[in-house]
Amino acid sequence: xxxxxxSRGFRGRKPPVQSDRIPPGQHLVHDFPVLSAGPTPHAxxxxxxxxLDQGGKALKEWSWEEFNALPQTRLKTDIHCVTTWSxxxxxxxxxxxxxxxxxxxxxxxxxxxxxxxxxxxxxxNVPVDDLAGGKGMxxxxxxxxxxxxxxxxxxxxxVPHLYFWKSAKWIRTLEFLDSDxxxxxxxxxxxxxxxxxxxQRYAGD
Amino acid sequence: xxxxxxxxxxPRRLQWQTAEVSGLIDETPRVRSLVLTLPDWPGHKPGxxxxxxxxxxxxxxxxxxxxxxxxPESENVMLTVERIEDGEVSxxxxxxxxxxxxxxxxxxxxxxxxxxxxxxxxxxxxxGGSGVAPLMAMLRHRAAAKNKAPATLxxxxxxxxxxxxRTELERLAAxxxxxxxxxxxxxQQPAGWAGGARRIDRAMLESEGFPxxxxxxxxxxxxxxxxxxxxQIMLDLGHEANLIKTERFGPTGG
Numbered sequence: 001x002x003x004x005x006x007s008r009g010f011r012g013r014k015p016p017v018q019s020d021r022i023p024p025g026q027h028l029v030h031d032f033p034v035l036s037a038g039p040t041p042h043a044x045x046x047x048x049x050x051x052l053d054q055g056g057k058a059l060k061e062w063s064w065e066e067f068n069a070l071p072q073t074r075l076k077t078d079i080h081c082v083t084t085w086s087x088x089x090x091x092x093x094x095x096x097x098x099x100x101x102x103x104x105x106x107x108x109x110x111x112x113x114x115x116x117x118x119x120x121x122x123x124x125n126v127p128v129d130d131l132a133g134g135k136g137m138x139x140x141x142x143x144x145x146x147x148x149x150x151x152x153x154x155x156x157x158x159v160p161h162l163y164f165w166k167s168a169k170w171i172r173t174l175e176f177l178d179s180d181x182x183x184x185x186x187x188x189x190x191x192x193x194x195x196x197x198x199x200q201r202y203a204g205d
Numbered sequence: 206x207x208x209x210x211x212x213x214x215x216p217r218r219l220q221w222q223t224a225e226v227s228g229l230i231d232e233t234p235r236v237r238s239l240v241l242t243l244p245d246w247p248g249h250k251p252g253x254x255x256x257x258x259x260x261x262x263x264x265x266x267x268x269x270x271x272x273x274x275x276x277p278e279s280e281n282v283m284l285t286v287e288r289i290e291d292g293e294v295s296x297x298x299x300x301x302x303x304x305x306x307x308x309x310x311x312x313x314x315x316x317x318x319x320x321x322x323x324x325x326x327x328x329x330x331x332x333g334g335s336g337v338a339p340l341m342a343m344l345r346h347r348a349a350a351k352n353k354a355p356a357t358l359x360x361x362x363x364x365x366x367x368x369x370x371r372t373e374l375e376r377l378a379a380x381x382x383x384x385x386x387x388x389x390x391x392x393q394q395p396a397g398w399a400g401g402a403r404r405i406d407r408a409m410l411e412s413e414g415f416p417x418x419x420x421x422x423x424x425x426x427x428x429x430x431x432x433x434x435x436x437q438i439m440l441d442l443g444h445e446a447n448l449i450k451t452e453r454f455g456p457t458g459g
Contacts, residue, residue: 004266005223005307007259012267013293025258025268027293034429037317039436039449083270084256120446150433188316189219201256202314204218 021078023196026086033085034150037184041119041170042149050138050155052104053175054111060104064154070095070103073137077160079167080196092158094139097131097174111176115183116157119170124183125192126159126166128176135161138171163194163201220245221258224310226302227281232369236335237299238274238285243310248277251342252319252424252452255284255312259294269294272426272452273313274338276345282310285369287335318424318452322350326422327415330358331405331435333427337369339452340426344384348377357385359413361405361431364393387413405431407438417443426452 022028051061062070073096080086101109109128116124130136139158140147147153152169159166165185186192191200199205228240251273258268275283288299320328320343328347330340337360347356362368368388378386389401389409401409415421423444425435432451439449 004221004258004260004309006262007297007308008262008303008306009301010259010261010267010297010308011263012259012261012265012297025266027267033453034433035453036451038451039440039446040433041446042437084268150429184317189314202219 021088022086023080024199025201026080026084026196029085029087032087032090032151033081033083035081035083036120036150036169037122038120040149043119043154043170045154048154049172051173052100052106053117053173058173059106059110059176060100062103067095067138067155068140071099073099075137075139075158075160077158079160079164082163082165082190082194082201086196090160091143092137092139093141093144094137094155094158096134096137098134100138100174101132109176111178113177113180115175115177115181116168116171117173117175118168119172122168122170122184124157124166124168125177125181125186126157126162127180127193130159130162131174135159138174139167161195163191163196165190166194219311219314221309221311223307224257224282226304226306229302229304232285233367235288235299235367236285236369237288238283239298239302240275241282241284241310243282246282247313249273249282249313249342250316250319250321251276251346252339253313253315253342254339255282255310255314257284257294258309259297260309267294270314272339272342274341274345276342276349278346278349285335285338285341318426318450320346320422320424322347322352324422325354327354327419328356329414329421329423330356330360331410331423331425331427331431332358332360333405333431334362334367335369336427336431336452338426340424341370341373343424344374344377347384348380348382351382353383355383355385355415357387357413357415359387359389359405359409361389361391361401361427363391365390365395365398385413405435407441410435410438411442414439414442417445420445420448423449424452425449429453 045064048064051058075092078088136159157168157171224241227242230238254272271284274285286298289295
């Protein structure tokens with residue numbers, strides 16, 4: 001729409017600082033809102049595992065103990081939720097996708113695309129180029145504490161440069177695929193890629 | 206599986222359109238409903254939401270998501286806005302906006318937290334505060350579609366005057382079509398109050414809801430603490446995770 005209607009009397013509250021870090025249509029929050037489609041899973045850590053899969057088979061699987069023995073990566077980053085909140089300077093710790101590939105003995109990612117599979121049947125698709133090269137991790141800690149269940153604990157995918165639904169909570173498997181397939185929200189009208197700086201909220205954006 | 210093939214149609218592109226405020230309803234001291242007239246509304250499913258975008262006279266823009274409170278059968282689209290005291294958008298929508306004012310809107314959005322009359326079985330709706338809005342769309346749709354499958358709304362408010370849609374809910378419950386409405390007031394109860402007087406808890410969910418064997422479809426919407434606790438209790442009571450759908454209203458709706 002070329003000429004948006006002016007909302008008479010609306011003044012708003014401009015972002016005070018660092019507006020260059022807030023993508024279009026987003027606003028800054030200081031708490032950490034919780035959004036999820038169903039009940040929060042509470043799987044015991046003794047039953048938890050994480051795997052890299054391809055073609056329905058595990059390339060490598062880690063128990064909770066094994067997973068936590070992998071090299072740790074710390075990341076301070078901004079996050080952007082499609083429901084329009086952004087949060088700056090969040091601090092995460094976990095295992096980078098690069099280190100997972102290395103620990104699985106894979107010199108190259110075995111596909112160009114991935115699907116994250118989670119407890120509660122949630123899925124989301126992310127291209128490998130958005131995970132490898134230091135861009136993504138499987139996070140187990142937030143602000144120095146173990147990740148709380150409602151925020152995706154024990155472990156969630158973290159792809160902070162995409163809208164936060166891509167950072168799938170309760171991740172258990174990262175499946176490598178040759179083609180891009182839509183995950184849970186992507187099948188329900190959300191954007192297949194989800195770049196907040198392009199404001200790719202919904203299909204066709 | 207949560208995924209539902211029927212919701213997976215190729216989505217159409219969501220275009221911004223201009224909504225005009227054609228009606229205002231003061232629901233409670235802190236909550237107001239906006240009735241909107243839209244030039245091109247494709248219809249929605251109860252439970253879906255819209256994005257709205259306000260543009261100030263200086264060009265400043267703010268965008269938020271709001272649940273749709275009206276039934277698909279309704280001519281207009283209704284949004285219900287709770288005022289967040291230090292919010293940026295909700296004070297404008299719940300105090301300043303007048304009939305005839307315009308802003309941008311696009312939708313409907315979301316295909317998971319939805320219920321339509323075509324779905325079989327009992328319906329158990331659990332609401333906290335303004336989280337009742339998308340559930341109200343379901344109840345209005347249920348009445349319009351003359352659906353008589355058993356349904357219960359368990360609705361937690363702080364005080365009697367904070368109950369949103371109170372008289373309409375009374376009217377819906379009096380229709381004798383299988384709908385039961387149970388209120389609980391967590392902070393203050395009027396004299397002679399016969400409803401609940403505490404937060405939604407296990408005993409309440411067990412006695413007011415349906416047994417797991419009846420396989421009710423469960424929709425929970427409200428503040429995070431209520432949603433986390435009620436969904437966990439429903440799992441503990443033996444309800445299947447894929448029948449429990451949640452949506453949360455936090456203070457950051459702003």
